[in-house]
Amino acid sequence: MLKRLQLEPSRILLNLAVIFIIALWTFPTAGLLISSLRDKNDIAASGWWTALSSADRKQVGRMKGSADQVEKDGKFVISGNLFEGADANSGKVSAFGTKVQTPGANAVGSTVALDAGQSLTVNVDGSYVLTSPTKFADERGSRVFFVSSQPPRFTLDNYQNVLFSEGIGRSFINSLTVTIPATIIPILIAAFAAYALAWMKLPFRGFLIAIIVGLLVVPLQMSLIPLLKLYNAAGTFLGVPSKTYLGIWLAHTGFGLPFAIYLLRSYIAGLPKDLIESAQIDGANDFKIFRRIVLPLCFPALASFAIFQFLWVWNDLLVAIVFLGSGPDQLVLTGKLNALLGSRGGNWEILTASAFVTIIVPLTVFFSLQRYFVRGLLAGSVKGG
Amino acid sequence: MADIKLTNLNKSYGTVHILKDVNLDIKSGEFIVFVGPSGCGKSTLLRSISGLDQVSSGTLEIDNAVVNEVPPSKRGIAMVFQSYALYPHMSVFENIGFALENQGLSRAEIKTKVEAVGEMLQLTSYLTRLPKALSGGQRQRVAIGRAIVRGAKVFLFDEPLSNLDAALRVQMRMEIAKLKRDLPKTTMVYVTHDQVEAMTMADRIVVLQAGRVMQVGTPMELYENPNSVFVAGFIGSPKMNFITGAPAEKLNAKTIGVRPEHFEFSDSKTDIAGTLDYTEILGSDSFLYVTTPTGMLTVRQPGRTEFKTGQKLNLKPIAQHVHRFGEDDMRLAK
Numbered sequence: 001m002l003k004r005l006q007l008e009p010s011r012i013l014l015n016l017a018v019i020f021i022i023a024l025w026t027f028p029t030a031g032l033l034i035s036s037l038r039d040k041n042d043i044a045a046s047g048w049w050t051a052l053s054s055a056d057r058k059q060v061g062r063m064k065g066s067a068d069q070v071e072k073d074g075k076f077v078i079s080g081n082l083f084e085g086a087d088a089n090s091g092k093v094s095a096f097g098t099k100v101q102t103p104g105a106n107a108v109g110s111t112v113a114l115d116a117g118q119s120l121t122v123n124v125d126g127s128y129v130l131t132s133p134t135k136f137a138d139e140r141g142s143r144v145f146f147v148s149s150q151p152p153r154f155t156l157d158n159y160q161n162v163l164f165s166e167g168i169g170r171s172f173i174n175s176l177t178v179t180i181p182a183t184i185i186p187i188l189i190a191a192f193a194a195y196a197l198a199w200m201k202l203p204f205r206g207f208l209i210a211i212i213v214g215l216l217v218v219p220l221q222m223s224l225i226p227l228l229k230l231y232n233a234a235g236t237f238l239g240v241p242s243k244t245y246l247g248i249w250l251a252h253t254g255f256g257l258p259f260a261i262y263l264l265r266s267y268i269a270g271l272p273k274d275l276i277e278s279a280q281i282d283g284a285n286d287f288k289i290f291r292r293i294v295l296p297l298c299f300p301a302l303a304s305f306a307i308f309q310f311l312w313v314w315n316d317l318l319v320a321i322v323f324l325g326s327g328p329d330q331l332v333l334t335g336k337l338n339a340l341l342g343s344r345g346g347n348w349e350i351l352t353a354s355a356f357v358t359i360i361v362p363l364t365v366f367f368s369l370q371r372y373f374v375r376g377l378l379a380g381s382v383k384g385g
Numbered sequence: 386m387a388d389i390k391l392t393n394l395n396k397s398y399g400t401v402h403i404l405k406d407v408n409l410d411i412k413s414g415e416f417i418v419f420v421g422p423s424g425c426g427k428s429t430l431l432r433s434i435s436g437l438d439q440v441s442s443g444t445l446e447i448d449n450a451v452v453n454e455v456p457p458s459k460r461g462i463a464m465v466f467q468s469y470a471l472y473p474h475m476s477v478f479e480n481i482g483f484a485l486e487n488q489g490l491s492r493a494e495i496k497t498k499v500e501a502v503g504e505m506l507q508l509t510s511y512l513t514r515l516p517k518a519l520s521g522g523q524r525q526r527v528a529i530g531r532a533i534v535r536g537a538k539v540f541l542f543d544e545p546l547s548n549l550d551a552a553l554r555v556q557m558r559m560e561i562a563k564l565k566r567d568l569p570k571t572t573m574v575y576v577t578h579d580q581v582e583a584m585t586m587a588d589r590i591v592v593l594q595a596g597r598v599m600q601v602g603t604p605m606e607l608y609e610n611p612n613s614v615f616v617a618g619f620i621g622s623p624k625m626n627f628i629t630g631a632p633a634e635k636l637n638a639k640t641i642g643v644r645p646e647h648f649e650f651s652d653s654k655t656d657i658a659g660t661l662d663y664t665e666i667l668g669s670d671s672f673l674y675v676t677t678p679t680g681m682l683t684v685r686q687p688g689r690t691e692f693k694t695g696q697k698l699n700l701k702p703i704a705q706h707v708h709r710f711g712e713d714d715m716r717l718a719k
Contacts, residue, residue, distance in 0.1 A: 274470035277437050282484035282531070283458035292483070296474045 029359070036352035037154045043348045054149045056094070058103050063130055063141035076132045082144055083126040096122045096146035103145035122146065158353040166344075168354050170328055171336035175314060176361075177245055178324070178332055182252035182313045183306055189253070190260030191302065195290045197261065198269035199276055209265070215258035224322055227251060231323075243330065248323040255319070256309045263308075267301035268294055303372030311362050333358045387413050387448055387461065387538035387572045389434065394443035396426075396433055396596075403429045405596040407443070411572060416565050419576045420583040420619070421593035427576045428543055430593070434574060435464050435541050447539065458487070463532030464541040467548065469524045471516040477503075477527050478512040484535045502534045505567075522553050529564065540568075542575040546582065562586055580620055584608070592616050614714040617642045623672060625708070626682045632657060632702075638709035638717055645672065645685035647706035656701040657682070661692050675700060 034048040045057065061082030069076045083090060097105035098114065106112050111121045118132040128144065163169040196202060197209055231251075235242045271294065279289045295302075317334040324330045331339070337354055344350050389411040396404035403426045411417050419427040432438040434445065436457035444451050452460050471480050481502055482495045490498075503509045506526045516524055525545060532540050542561070546554045562585075565573055577583055583590050584604045592599045592607065592615070600607060600616045611617035617625045625642045633641045659677035671690040675682045675698055682700060692698065709717040 272468060272470065274466040274468045275472065277457075278464070278466060278470035278531075279472075279483070280437070281435065281457045281462065281464050282535075283487035284483070288487065293472055 032352050032356050032359075035348060036158055036356045037156070038158075038349070039153050039155055040158070040347070040349040042150075042153065043352075051154075052152050054091075054151050056147055056149050057091070058145065059148050060100075060103075060143055060145050061126075062143050063128065065139045065141045066136040067139065069136045074133075076135050078130045078136060078141065080128060081126045082122065082128055082146060083148075091126075091148040091150045092124050093122060093126050094124075094147050094149055096144055098142070098144060100143075100145055104147050120144070158349040159357070162350055162353045162357065166340065166350060166354070167328055167331075168333070168336060168340075168357050171331050171333045172357060174330060175333040178248055178252070178320065179310055179313045181245075181249045182256070183310045185249060186253045186256040186260045186309060187302055187306060190257055190264050190305070191295065191298070192290070193257075193261045194264035194268050195286075195294050197265050199289075199294075200286060212258050212261050212265075216262060218258075220255055220318070223255075224318070227254070228322055243323065243325045245324070245330075248319060251319055251323050252309075252313050252316070256312070260305050260309065263305050264298060264301050267298050271297055300372045303369045307365060307369050307372075310365050314362055387570075388446070389539065389572060389574070390444075390446040390449075391434075392444045392446075394430075394433065394445060395441045396429055396438065397441045403596050404433065404440075407596075407598055409591065409598060409601065411574065413572055414570050416573045416575065416586060416588045417591060418583040418587035418589075419574065419591050419593060420578065420580055421599075422619070423578060425593040426596040427578075427593050429596075431541050431543055431574060431576045434539075435462055436460050437464075460539075461537055462539040462541055463535050463537035464543065465525075465528045465532055465545045467544040469516075469528040469548075471524055471527055471531075473516055476513050476515060477508060477519070477530075480516065480527055481530045481534050484531065488535075498534055502530045505533070506530050521549050522557060525549065525557055526560075529561075533564075533568075538571060540571055540573045542573065544576055544578070546577070547579070558582060558586060580622065584620070590620075592619060610716070611642075611708065612716045614640060614642065614710050617708055617710075623683045623685070628657070628679045628682070628702075630679050632679065633709075636707065636709055639712050640710040640714070641702070642708035642710065643682075643702040644706065645683040647703045648682075648684045649701045649703055651699045651701040653699060653701070656699045658697065658699050661694055661696045661698055664690055664692070664694065666690065673698075 031048045034051050035043055038048065038051055042051070059082075061084070063082075064078050064080045066078075068080070069078050071077075082093065082096075093108050095104035095106060095108055097103050098112070098120070099105070106122075108122060108124050111119050113119050116132065116134065118130065120128060120130050122128045122144065126146075126148075163172075197205060197212075202208070231247055232242045235247075240246075275293060275297075276289060279293050284292065315334060317332075317338065320332045320335055324332065324335075326335065337351075337358060340351060340354055389409070391407050391409040394404055394407040394409075395402070407430060419430060421427050429438060433440050434447075436452070436455060440453060445453055447460055447462070457464075472483065475483065478499055482499045485495045485498060499512070500509070503512050506529065508523065508526055508530060511519060511523060511527075516527065519527065528545070545561070546557050549557060561575075565571075565586075575582075575586065587604055589601060589603055590607055591601050594615050600612045602610075604620075607616060607620045611620060611625075614627065618627070621644060623645050625644050628641050628643065629639065633639060657677050657679065659675040659682065661673055662676045662681070663674040665672040665674075666689060669688070671686045671688070673684040673686060673690060673692060675684060677700070684700065711717045
């Protein structure tokens with residue numbers, strides 16, 4: 001017990017760093033989520049961190065006019081509820097006043113004397129009683145300014161709005177259309193290549209591996225335009241349009257392959273040699289060894305790469321802009337978000353909900369494959385699998 | 386029928402020459418043990434026979450057919466690896482049946498054969514388990530089962546017991562010996578660095594040093610007539626004593642070798658005088674470590690010893706058991 005209490009400085013530092021990273025990540029995400037669930041007026045009125053406490057809000061209500069007066073004990077009375085017709089039609093009144101400058105002048109429940117012998121009482125639930133010794137003449141009732149405390153309100157309206165009216169739903173489908181094949185195709189190619197480069201006797205094997213490692217550091221921006229030119233030329237030659245989903249799948253496959261082969265090769269090369277040789281003696285050919293032995297055993301590495309590639313493609317804007325059109329049937333989420341920032345920059349409820357729709361998929365992918373992710377990163381350091 | 390014949394076999398990795406002109410005749414049904422210090426090439430020799438390593442020159446024949454270029458699966462061999470090499474994601478059943486599956490056998494045939502092997506190795510109740518749920522000895526049996534199920538003519542064992550603890554090792558040694566009895570026509574080649582395994586299991590032992598075959602013979606031949614200082618020192622425990630100088634010159638040899646049990650105690654000052662330095666009493670035997678002018682000598686006495694540490698002793702090698710070695714460390718004729 002005592003030993004556990006003795007904290008080493010490096011451990012404290014490590015824990016602090018972890019806490020810092022967690023906070024750095026969690027706070028904005030939580031803010032985004034909470035904001036996206038709030039009413040758009042609330043977002044404008046207060047920050048997301050106040051969302052769970054009831055908010056004080058200055059409101060204005062108009063009392064009924066002379067048509068609704070009742071004569072009672074020789075006095076004329078108008079009664080009703082201030083929340084009728086107000087912005088927020090429920091809540092608790094904490095104070096009220098008759099001038100716009102002083103909405104909190106009088107405590108709730110008190111009776112205030114007004115001009116011409118009139119008096120006004122406002123209750124917590126917003127009900128009011130206005131009495132006058134003489135008959136009310138104004139057809140239009142006078143205004144009452146009051147402070148109401150609002151309970152927290154959450155709504156899915158923002159999501160409904162962005163998904164079905166703002167076009168985020170369509171872009172979501174587009175992003176999935178890009179991302180899923182762009183994740184699966186490179187895995188299929190890279191797994192074969194990685195096995196061959198790890199275990200098959202090929203001429204120039206070392207040279208091929210060196211080239212692939214070299215390709216890891218080629219910047220995407222550099223190859224983008226030549227690639228597009230090449231692709232357009234091929235498209236013209238074959239008579240297909242230049243901006244298609246097939247094009248972006250191929251582009252992402254190309255950009256993802258060096259890393260995929262590199263990661264998978266080091267994992268597969270780390271499988272015990274005895275296993276592969278034992279399978280050879282058992283009469284399995286290379287394809288069978290790959291399918292029955294290597295593929296099941298390198299699943300953690302496959303999952304690890306799948307996460308990397310999925311997140312990268314999902315979050316990509318550049319390649320999508322270059323290789324896909326900007327019509328509603330091709331615009332991906334990142335592009336749509338970018339467009340929304342321009343056109344709806346002031347509408348926080350739309351931006352936050354859109355942003356959260358965008359990150360929900362990467363979050364799901366990460367958390368469902370997370371254990372493979374960690375194992376995949378440790379690839380090679382732990383023997384076996 | 387599965388004779389193995391190696392003729393002038395050489396194996397190099399780049400510039401490193403591992404196996405040097407290995408010639409060996411292994412008869413069908415023999416239990417052959419390759420033994421030698423680590424790095425002597427015994428595993429490489431086994432891998433060359435299996436086909437996992439290609440030989441650089443020379444010929445390798447199994448069943449009178451040259452198999453230099455034949456892939457491992459077509460050589461009619463089965464191999465048991467030091468690490469067992471069980472497929473970790475497959476059940477015991479699938480592990481044993483994998484080779485049959487590759488041969489294209491039907492499910493029913495595979496089931497019959499795997500279950501027969503499982504019964505033979507007392508694995509029946511473990512067939513559905515994964516290897517990680519098995520003990521070391523059971524894993525070893527699965528590895529052996531994988532070899533048996535294919536009906537291979539030649540079994541190759543690459544230090545199969547070195548991962549087991551001492552008690553289990555003795556048990557598995559007996560099981561492998563029993564397996565050999567049950568499969569009398571199968572040739573078995575077994576690699577080990579443990580000379581006890583070699584002595585107890587082998588029909589014939591092949592002693593290797595630095596890629597060369599030093600001596601081939603039955604365990605007793607090697608024990609009684611080692612042809613070189615290396616073999617004499619490698620076979621037998623405790624090690625043979627080597628004496629140089631005056632006692633050797635007296636017998637016209639550069640070195641003489643005397644096993645610990647081949648000493649007599651005498652009163653004569655003409656024999657090797659020494660001081661008892663340390664004793665190990667094992668009950669059945671006692672080992673005496675005696676410091677002499679020619680170095681430390683080990684003497685074995687049956688039962689307990691009466692000698693005390695520090696006591697002066699005169700040691701006399703028994704003449705008929707003295708091994709004489711010449712300038713080249715090879716045995717001299719009697």
